[in-house]
Amino acid sequence: MIQEEFEKFYHPLEExxxxxxxxxxxxxxxxxxxxxxxxxxxxYEKPGSDFExxxxxxxxxxxxxxxxxxxxxxxxxxxxxxKPASGRHMGYVPGGGLxxxxxxxxxxxxxxxxxxxxxxxPGAVKLENELVRWLINIVGYPxxxxxxxxxxxxxxxxxxxxxxxDHLKLLQFSPPTVCIYMSVHVHHCIHKALRICGLxxxxxxxxxxxxxxxxxxxxxxxxxxxxxxNGLHSSIVVASLGTTDAGAIDPISAISQICKKYAxxxxxxxxxxxxxxxxxxxxxxxxGLAECDSFVLxxxxxxxxxxxxxxxxxxxxxxxxxxxxxxxxxxxDAYQIPDELSPADISPELTKHFRGLRMWLPFYLYGLGAxxxxxxxxxxxxxxxxxxxTALGFITPGPPDLSIVLYRHADEVANRSILKHIHDxxxxxxSSTTIYGQLWLRAxxxxxxxxxxxxxxxxxxxxxxxxxxEK
Ligand SMILES: *Cc1c(COP(=O)(O)O)cnc(C)c1O
Numbered sequence: 526m527i528q529e530e531f532e533k534f535y536h537p538l539e540e541x542x543x544x545x546x547x548x549x550x551x552x553x554x555x556x557x558x559x560x561x562x563x564x565x566x567x568x569y570e571k572p573g574s575d576f577e578x579x580x581x582x583x584x585x586x587x588x589x590x591x592x593x594x595x596x597x598x599x600x601x602x603x604x605x606x607x608k609p610a611s612g613r614h615m616g617y618v619p620g621g622g623l624x625x626x627x628x629x630x631x632x633x634x635x636x637x638x639x640x641x642x643x644x645x646x647p648g649a650v651k652l653e654n655e656l657v658r659w660l661i662n663i664v665g666y667p668x669x670x671x672x673x674x675x676x677x678x679x680x681x682x683x684x685x686x687x688x689x690x691d692h693l694k695l696l697q698f699s700p701p702t703v704c705i706y707m708s709v710h711v712h713h714c715i716h717k718a719l720r721i722c723g724l725x726x727x728x729x730x731x732x733x734x735x736x737x738x739x740x741x742x743x744x745x746x747x748x749x750x751x752x753x754x755n756g757l758h759s760s761i762v763v764a765s766l767g768t769t770d771a772g773a774i775d776p777i778s779a780i781s782q783i784c785k786k787y788a789x790x791x792x793x794x795x796x797x798x799x800x801x802x803x804x805x806x807x808x809x810x811x812x813g814l815a816e817c818d819s820f821v822l823x824x825x826x827x828x829x830x831x832x833x834x835x836x837x838x839x840x841x842x843x844x845x846x847x848x849x850x851x852x853x854x855x856x857x858d859a860y861q862i863p864d865e866l867s868p869a870d871i872s873p874e875l876t877k878h879f880r881g882l883r884m885w886l887p888f889y890l891y892g893l894g895a896x897x898x899x900x901x902x903x904x905x906x907x908x909x910x911x912x913x914x915t916a917l918g919f920i921t922p923g924p925p926d927l928s929i930v931l932y933r934h935a936d937e938v939a940n941r942s943i944l945k946h947i948h949d950x951x952x953x954x955x956s957s958t959t960i961y962g963q964l965w966l967r968a969x970x971x972x973x974x975x976x977x978x979x980x981x982x983x984x985x986x987x988x989x990x991x992x993x994x995e996k
Contacts, residue, residue: 568613568954612974616956621829629886653881665815672838678796681837692844700726767798772929778813800827
């Protein structure tokens with residue numbers, strides 16, 4: 526009787542294996558076609574004038590076919606805006622999209638492994654923790670340091686700011702007496718993080734930059750001295766290992782000595798540039814990095830992973846636990862693990878995506894050497910592009926520290942025309958920035974699909990734009 530009553534529930538969410546096979550084959554074909562077309566596609570496509578009116582969003586009561594779903598995704602979702610997986614994307618900080626990472630996600634999603642707490646999936650948590658320990662080792666922290674994989678750099682930086690706040694007990698002071706030091710080129714997510722963590726009214730001291738837009742360590746020291754003499758609380762310095770604007774590396778070694786001398790928390794934001802630690806020549810220049818208190822790196826930038834992967838490591842595990850550790854009675858069975866911290870203990874997230882698999886599988890399948898070589902290629906392309914663009918007469922702030930090149934035409938209006946020409950008439954995509962009121966063009970080489978060929982396309986596009994200007 527009861528059996529019959531339940532027959533009306535026909536388990537509609539458990540598809541037949543044959544249907545699953547068909548869906549998977551269609552999705553694979555879609556992905557292959559996308560990757561094939563990506564080679565010749567424009568990196569940026571404006572939405573059509575009817576984009577809003579013809580979007581055609583539907584939530585059907587009855588299930589529809591995979592073919593109709595993919596056709597809609599292709600025509601409505603994927604056909605405008607920036608193509609972050611394209612090698613012709615040289616604007617902002619290009620992202621990744623490694624295929625092997627998608628396969629890691631596929632397994633993570635199908636198994637739905639619970640990566641928040643050791644008890645639920647020791648394997649998933651251990652995999653994430655081992656990846657974090659690998660980063661801890663690269664940066665040179667003691668092994669007692671902790672960290673986790675976050676959804677991105679903004680959340681990773683927020684976690685670091687919260688740890689600094691709690692370590693230094695900053696909330697006990699009147700906010701304006703708390704001084705935090707950074708250059709104007711610090712990523713805006715730091716300001717956002719300070720606001721979110723109750724330090725929005727703290728005093729932000731903007732440290733001068735040198736001609737290559739790197740923080741001036743002497744000026745930093747002067748400001749700290751003067752603030753401390755005035756009875757203010759000098760607390761945090763935020764340095765960048767690769768600024769978003771210029772790809773500049775702040776003088777970490779000098780800054781870390783200053784932070785030590787005056788007992789400040791040094792946070793290094795390597796969301797963009799941190800991955801270059803895999804390249805020996807860059808690592809050599811970063812003496813003193815191991816002295817910092819917290820460090821952020823975005824695997825969805827420098828390790829070419831799909832969006833949704835950041836990483837933060839923090840030297841003072843106690844402080845991080847103070848901010849995040851929590852016990853709840855409905856989770857009492859899960860608290861029996863001695864040594865291994867769980868991501869939930871040290872981050873705002875409880876249930877989280879199993880990010881470790883999308884990071885580890887590419888490292889395993891391609892090998893770390895492939896990442897080193899690709900990062901070195903980006904640095905070499907930037908050096909090459911810098912020489913070429915200088916030879917064309919553009920103004921630059923000097924050779925690039927990493928893989929972002931800033932350049933501008935002496936005539937401000939020409940810069941706008943070049944940008945417009947590139948977006949309107951060529952398949953490559955770049956972005957611009959404004960520094961001290963002046964417009965600069967940027968070329969950011971960070972996609973694993975950007976090679977000399979794509980950089981040459983950009984250079985040709987700039988030459989065409991110049992030719993156009995002179996007509
Ligand atoms: C991209 C970036 C961020 C922000 O990271 P998201 O992953 O976009 O949240 C922070 N700092 C720097 C230097 C960046 O380049």
